[in-house]
Amino acid sequence: MDAIDVIVTKREGGRLSPEQIDWVIDAYTRGEVAEEQMSALAMAILLNGMDRAEVARWTEAMIRSGERMDWSVLDRPTTDKHSTGGVGDKITLPLAPLVAACGAAVPQLSGRGLGHTGGTLDKLESISGWRASLSTGEMLRVLRDTGAVVCAAGGGLAPADRKLYALRDVTGTVESIPLIASSIMSKKIAEGTGALVLDVKVGSGAFMKTVEHARELAATMVAIGADHGVRTVALLTAMDRPLGRAVGNALEVAEAVQVLAGGGPPDVVELTLTLAREMLAAAGVDGKDPADALADGSAMDVWRRMISAQGGDPDAELPVARESHVVTAPATGVLTRLDAYGVGVAAWRLGAGRARKEDPVSFGAGALCHAAPGERVTAGQPLLTLYADDAARFPRALAALDGAVEIVPDGAPDLLPLVIDRIA
């Protein structure tokens, strides 16, 4: 096999054979195919696509580049959720313990935030003592003891994807639906879950800006899941405004704990319950209803045990940023727009996110939204509170909010429904 033949096949719009795919992924992982060759192939795939059989084989080859976890020793079925990422998306935090409280096991490997979207591990690390890195043995122990584990993926899981994702990031080839779908699914399938619910976000704060693109990504991922024996369902959900009221690591943990305590913003509660029911159904678990597990405190009990099992103190005070700045409503009327991307970039500039993988995050930084689109506001009332460790960050965060807020004297916002579609 020759890398140039593989590149030229795709450049000319041809189908890659299973042998070409297996060879190129393996040779790239071993360093035999050069970065510039893989970069040319990724661009050819971005421009010419891959069909279902190619995507399935590409995903399989990336899974085979590393280990595949196996949870068959557990006495309950496994189920997981993956979100394509958004602003204020803290759903994993209440969801994993909630689903565990209803009878399934949740082995979730999560990531860190990059750019304007947050990462689950950064959020959980704002809890004093909580540890993201676990060995497979530790994961199994936490899963057995509590029913849910959320931790970082080790280097042995889909190493081909790790290398390829870093390359795509710097070669303008992230936005290829077959490459995104195979990247996400290779990690989720290697994680060993039996069932998977995908939360594909749509809107300004998401990867996928339109329903049409999100639907194509969702259908591609659902097909990959089916081809690998993982029961997979996708929901398309709104990311044109932030999810909930809190954006930023510790702020989002506090909001997740409110949900587990039976409160929290209605959209966060609704999406948590919807995803929990989908995860349980996909795993074939027909036990307690998730709403009951929130109401009777059993989901909160699992949360506390899950945090403690990874060294965290569920009772510790969460970090609070040193400085705050209140943004007030410039007019009286209906808030018709609170743009997810604008709020996400503001939180990022306040220190909640990172520009490069190695950067630290500020746990207390972020934004609290005091009104949601559709609500009436009065001129001068607090609309957002911004939090940062250094007040010098406020001007650039405020600049990101320019145009993100719209208030009209009367009228209704043109918002995406919270759950837009379901693809199975």
Ligand code: URA
């Ligand atoms: N997330 C991933 O894991 N991979 C992609 O390609 C895009 C988002």
